[in-house]
Amino acid sequence: MTNKSQPQSAPTPSINPRVLTAMVALGTLALVWSLTLWWELVLARRGGVALCGLTEGTMCQSLWDTPFSQAVHRLSGLPVAGWGVVWGFVALALPLLALLRVAEGRPADDLAHAARMTAVFGLLAVALFIAVGVRAHIFCAGCFLSHVIVAGYAGVALTGWRLDLGRALRGGVIALSLVVVAYLPALYFGLRTPRTTAVSLGSDAGPGASVTAYIATLDAASKQTLSDALAAFRDAETLPLPPPRLLEGSASAPVHITEFSDVMCSHCAFLHETLATLREHFGNKAFSVEPRQFPLDNGCNPDVQMGGHADVRCQAARALICAEPTGHADELAADLFAQQSSLSGATVRQLAEKVLGAKLLDQCLDSDATTQALSQDIQLAMRYDLDGTPLVVINGRKASAFPPFLYLVTLTGGDLSLIDTNQLPPPSAQPHVH
Numbered sequence: 001m002t003n004k005s006q007p008q009s010a011p012t013p014s015i016n017p018r019v020l021t022a023m024v025a026l027g028t029l030a031l032v033w034s035l036t037l038w039w040e041l042v043l044a045r046r047g048g049v050a051l052c053g054l055t056e057g058t059m060c061q062s063l064w065d066t067p068f069s070q071a072v073h074r075l076s077g078l079p080v081a082g083w084g085v086v087w088g089f090v091a092l093a094l095p096l097l098a099l100l101r102v103a104e105g106r107p108a109d110d111l112a113h114a115a116r117m118t119a120v121f122g123l124l125a126v127a128l129f130i131a132v133g134v135r136a137h138i139f140c141a142g143c144f145l146s147h148v149i150v151a152g153y154a155g156v157a158l159t160g161w162r163l164d165l166g167r168a169l170r171g172g173v174i175a176l177s178l179v180v181v182a183y184l185p186a187l188y189f190g191l192r193t194p195r196t197t198a199v200s201l202g203s204d205a206g207p208g209a210s211v212t213a214y215i216a217t218l219d220a221a222s223k224q225t226l227s228d229a230l231a232a233f234r235d236a237e238t239l240p241l242p243p244p245r246l247l248e249g250s251a252s253a254p255v256h257i258t259e260f261s262d263v264m265c266s267h268c269a270f271l272h273e274t275l276a277t278l279r280e281h282f283g284n285k286a287f288s289v290e291p292r293q294f295p296l297d298n299g300c301n302p303d304v305q306m307g308g309h310a311d312v313r314c315q316a317a318r319a320l321i322c323a324e325p326t327g328h329a330d331e332l333a334a335d336l337f338a339q340q341s342s343l344s345g346a347t348v349r350q351l352a353e354k355v356l357g358a359k360l361l362d363q364c365l366d367s368d369a370t371t372q373a374l375s376q377d378i379q380l381a382m383r384y385d386l387d388g389t390p391l392v393v394i395n396g397r398k399a400s401a402f403p404p405f406l407y408l409v410t411l412t413g414g415d416l417s418l419i420d421t422n423q424l425p426p427p428s429a430q431p432h433v434h
Contacts, residue, residue: 015095015112017102019156023095023115026153031088033149037142038081042193042221063140065266066341068132070195078183078190080129084146087125089182090118090175091153113171114178116161119154121175126150136341210411214404215423222404223424229400230416231427233409236397239383241290245373246324249279249288254413257287257399257406260294260381260391261333263316263348264309267401268390269337274403276334278410287410291329292377293317294389301378311345315365319352321373322364328355 098111261268295317299310323329
């Protein structure tokens with residue numbers, strides 16, 4: 001009697017190989033897109049990309065600067081975009097390893113379940129981040145695309161899944177183990193990702209020596225941004241400005257900074273903090289600040305596309321104009337920026353009433369004088385061909401909000417010849433700084 005060996009078929013994975021292939025593609029897309037967002041975040045923190053644009057609702061930087069996002073970076077060492085990179089790596093690696101095992105005729109069920117648990121973790125993170133955005137009244141198109149990719153991955157991975165608790169737990173352990181593997185190298189770059197755009201001040205032992213010493217402390221990317229900012233400022237046209245309604249600092253200061261801001265722009269808040277730090281460092285005679293308003297809402301600003309928050313942006317701009325004669329406009333701006341992530345129309349009014357009182361606020365908010373002043377600010381800003389806020393104008397010329405640039409301009413009293421450009425790389429062919 002002859003024994004005939006029966007052909008053995010390869011183990012059947014719990015997810016069809018074509019589904020695993022689709023998950024590999026979506027995981028790759030998630031990884032590449034998250035790397036792109038992380039790089040944009042780094043550039044934004046160093047002043048190298050658009051900040052709060054005329055279509056700010058499509059930008060991610062404001063959402064990345066919420067207290068939640070900053071807490072994630074502080075506690076974990078990774079920004080939110082960095083965690084997107086970690087998830088993308090795991091979402092790519094697990095189905096890819098499962099495919100390789102299937103091709104070798106080896107069991108891949110545990111890896112398939114790990115990929116499914118990765119999808120579940122991704123959906124939970126997306127739900128949390130959407131909640132943060134809703135609370136902060138921020139829509140981020142780039143982040144939304146990430147959410148769509150994660151949802152697509154989950155839709156592919158979880159369709160037809162019959163939950164097996166034991167396998168799900170093993171899959172979760174495998175997925176979390178791979179998260180640790182991806183987290184450790186990502187942490188190296190996360191710790192080197194700037195957490196804010198706040199300026200780091202150097203010594204002021206004397207203009208020439210201080211400029212050289214300060215530039216030497218900057219990293220390569222910051223030196224490039226500084227070089228671009230200086231080149232753009234030198235080439236900018238000087239435009240006359242009308243007399244300021246409000247001037248903080250000495251009228252005879254050699255550096256006159258005009259800032260156009262929006263109360264919901266996180267980078268405007270950073271600029272406000274930077275200017276306060278510079279004032280503490282240099283005093284009131286080194287530079288003056290003229291605050292002006294450019295609300296990013298078409299409810300009161302016809303030159304922007306987005307709207308829907310006029311009760312916050314427009315009312316805050318009007319309230320700040322109303323506060324100018326009281327001498328407490330800067331105090332009100334600081335209070336508004338401090339509560340930026342949770343601002344509502346009621347909060348704006350409450351803070352403004354503390355400065356103006358309810359009666360004066362009601363008389364001023366919608367007065368012809370306030371409307372005219374806001375219109376003048378908007379028209380002035382548009383003369384500088386701005387593409388977002390904050391818009392910084394120094395001595396009549398469009399300038400950068402990049403903190404090291406502001407520090408050096410203030411330190412030199414506006415005399416850029418004191419800055420040795422040999423310490424800096426050549427400016428980019430097409431610099432894009434704020």
